Amino acid sequence: MNEFSHKITAWYKQNHRSLPWRETADPYAIWLSEVILQQTRVDQGLAYYQRFVSQWPDVLSLSQASEQEVLKLWQGLGYYSRARNLLTTAKMIVNNFDGAFPADYKQLLSLKGVGKYTAAAVGSIAFGLPNAVVDGNVMRVLSRVFGVQEAIDASDGIKKIETLANTLLDKENPGLHNQALMEFGALHCVPASPDCMSCIFNHMCIANQKGLVGQLPFKQKKITLRVRYLNYFICTYKQGEDCFVALKIRTSGDIWKGLYDFPLIETSEEVEIEFLINNNAFLDWTNNRNFTLSKVSDLQKHQLTHQTLFARFFHLRFHEPIAVDTKNGISLVCENSMNDYPFPRLIDRYLQNIDLINC
DNA sequence: AATCCGGGGGC
DNA sequence: GCCCCAGGATT
Numbered sequence: 001m002n003e004f005s006h007k008i009t010a011w012y013k014q015n016h017r018s019l020p021w022r023e024t025a026d027p028y029a030i031w032l033s034e035v036i037l038q039q040t041r042v043d044q045g046l047a048y049y050q051r052f053v054s055q056w057p058d059v060l061s062l063s064q065a066s067e068q069e070v071l072k073l074w075q076g077l078g079y080y081s082r083a084r085n086l087l088t089t090a091k092m093i094v095n096n097f098d099g100a101f102p103a104d105y106k107q108l109l110s111l112k113g114v115g116k117y118t119a120a121a122v123g124s125i126a127f128g129l130p131n132a133v134v135d136g137n138v139m140r141v142l143s144r145v146f147g148v149q150e151a152i153d154a155s156d157g158i159k160k161i162e163t164l165a166n167t168l169l170d171k172e173n174p175g176l177h178n179q180a181l182m183e184f185g186a187l188h189c190v191p192a193s194p195d196c197m198s199c200i201f202n203h204m205c206i207a208n209q210k211g212l213v214g215q216l217p218f219k220q221k222k223i224t225l226r227v228r229y230l231n232y233f234i235c236t237y238k239q240g241e242d243c244f245v246a247l248k249i250r251t252s253g254d255i256w257k258g259l260y261d262f263p264l265i266e267t268s269e270e271v272e273i274e275f276l277i278n279n280n281a282f283l284d285w286t287n288n289r290n291f292t293l294s295k296v297s298d299l300q301k302h303q304l305t306h307q308t309l310f311a312r313f314f315h316l317r318f319h320e321p322i323a324v325d326t327k328n329g330i331s332l333v334c335e336n337s338m339n340d341y342p343f344p345r346l347i348d349r350y351l352q353n354i355d356l357i358n359c
Numbered sequence: 360a361a362t363c364c365g366g367g368g369g370c
Numbered sequence: 371g372c373c374c375c376a377g378g379a380t381t
Contacts, residue, residue: 037376044367044375078365081379115378135376155360182376191374192370221361223373255364304365345366 004145005170005177007200012180015187017042020049022179027101027126028059031089034121035082035113042186048077060099063090071258071342078345080258085113103127124174132165133178134158137185142168143217144189147206151220223306229269230311231276232262235291236335236359237318243335243359246322251329255304256344262313263330270299273314289323291316294358302346311346317359335359 001009016022019042021033032052036045051073056062062070067087074083089111093101101122102108108119116134123129132138139152142164150157170177188199196208207213235246247260265276273293276282295315302309324332333341335357343351351357 034376039365039375039377041368041375076366078367079377081364082377085378113378117377121376133376136374137376179376186376190369219373253363257364302366306363307365
């Protein structure tokens with residue numbers, strides 16, 4: 001074993017957190033944890049992991065769930081394609097792999113939602129395969145310790161880190177090595193103001209020697225923000241004691257695919273209600289039915305990584321049954337059963353705030 | 360190679 | 371405000 005691996009695994013044995021997916025050798029549990037933790041902190045993902053293993057203890061039970069159920073349990077975690085791919089892969093394992101995760105890097109890579117990182121993580125941790133993981137932690141630790149100054153969001157920098165990671169990997173115990181490196185990045189070699197004085201690598205860390213810790217890892221790309229205005233219509237119709245709400249499933253090529261929101265008109269700036277009601281898209285689906293504007297919400301700001309959303313909710317109380325056109329994804333749902341539907345955080349938060357929709 | 364996809368937390 | 375997080379799919 002090389003000195004780097006020796007030091008970092010020794011550090012890991014002393015300092016690692018006790019986490020449920022570390023108490024098992026079950027590939028299903030390890031895969032599930034890795035998918036949940038993609039672009040997600042342990043603190044945020046832990047409760048989701050526990051709910052998922054509790055609801056679906058094995059890959060067979062998960063494979064029999066509906067997409068709506070999986071998205072509902074995933075609600076609030078973001079990057080919802082992970083949840084849809086999770087279900088796809090569970091079905092692949094049951095149907096194409098005889099119910100067992102393959103102990104092979106390339107076959108793991110063929111699974112939906114499993115890229116190089118997750119294939120290496122599941123392979124090394126569950127099966128002892130000799131593939132080095134490269135995630136945000138590994139990028140940060142290796143770029144600092146070995147002084148990699150190439151941009152880690154461009155191909156040459158990434159390739160350099162990948163080569164370094166595979167050279168350093170302890171092939172006798174790759175799962176331990178990989179987890180140690182990531183845990184060290186998560187707990188000690190943190191993004192902002194790490195404690196380099198007490199670091200096990202401070203004598204050999206090139207970034208520390210050159211005073212570059214604050215500048216590594218280097219990224220060259222800037223994120224560009226898009227601003228969108230979402231004018232939502234919460235359309236209700238009261239029938240007897242029941243309040244029905246028109247929900248709309250989100251479909252193609254945009255945020256929140258598979259989740260539900262309301263009929264909306266999107267604009268590039270803030271607009272008046274008169275503009276919205278005279279809009280063709282609005283007239284189309286209300287089909288000239290009679291309604292009362294019963295409430296207008298404040299403007300709600302919701303920040304995504306690449307988008308700033310401003311949403312306003314217009315409550316429309318209809319006096320005759322709402323036309324349900326399943327072609328455009330609108331369904332009339334009893335308010336009592338809204339808990340079964342997965343909503344984006346923006347929608348869920350608003351619904352929590354207003355408590356009940358006043359029909 | 361570039362772009363898109365969420366939400367929460369640290370500073 | 372800006373950056374980051376146990377990244378992956380699509381084009």
